[in-house]
Amino acid sequence: MSIFATGRPKGKLTNVVPVFLTINNAYAPYAAAAIHSLERTSNKSRYYQVIILHDGLTIDNRVRLRSLATKNVAIQFRKITNSLYLKAVIKYCAREKGAGDFFSSAVYYYRFFIPRLFPVFEKAVYIDSDTVLLSDVGELFDMKLGEDEVIAAMPDPKVTAIPEFRDYVDNAVGVPHAEYVNDGVMLMDLKKMRKMRYLTTMVGMIEKYNADLVAPDQDYANVILRGKIAHLDTVWNAEPCVNLPKDTKLVHFNLFNKPWHYQNVPCEDLFWKAARGTGFYGDLKRQQAAFDVEKQEAERAKVAALIEKAGRIAKEGKVLMKIVK
């Protein structure tokens, strides 16, 4: 497959913006909305290479996602297949789990496979599929990192807001909560990540400690990259809220209150505007209609269990930052 599977940009390729998403079939509709928003906000004189890392998308989902490609936005797919790294992550994800195990799919870890799998890039943007862009993602890509900075990401607002998460991060991850970032939106210096052998380090920790964590991929990132993270401005990873600041560039429907589940949630209009015009609009509307009281209660219980788990681990006195040192 050629690097540009959906046509070639005019002119030189010196200005390509690589943007990665990691999904399974369930996330395909949200990813479509995110990509559609990227296309709408793109700078028409630049070229964007959207690369979707997945664990086996159906042909139908690939066709619908690929149809979002335009003159300046290419859409490519890369299935993450067997490697020792993937095997270790899958094994870790398959360990015995209890209530509160939320982030237990290997797909969450794919973002950290990027530096190793794409040596052609020195730098890339990663975005979660539960995001909507309101501004050109190229601006994020253009951001300069300091000499010792490996990624740029935003301090996690859910950690600041929820006391159990704060205690968990301070006392169990061992990174001060003001420093702890959300890995849902990142500018990554892939060259530096390759140099520090990020994936090997992460998988080594996973295998050695098999630690019971709340958000493992993100917890490991914060431990491995401590002191090497530039903090993004909140406009690049904004929590949905009623009076969204005018200069917001990206909204992240993180954790709960997803507009494809609930009605009357903050920023739902932005999501539906992005979803409209994708081949998934009808599916998303049906998904929302089917999210009945029973499903809502089940989700609330799941989130409550996650918060409870964070509180419990915070009290156990095992500090990830210390055990891995």
Ligand SMILES: [Mn+2]
């Ligand atoms: Mn997210």
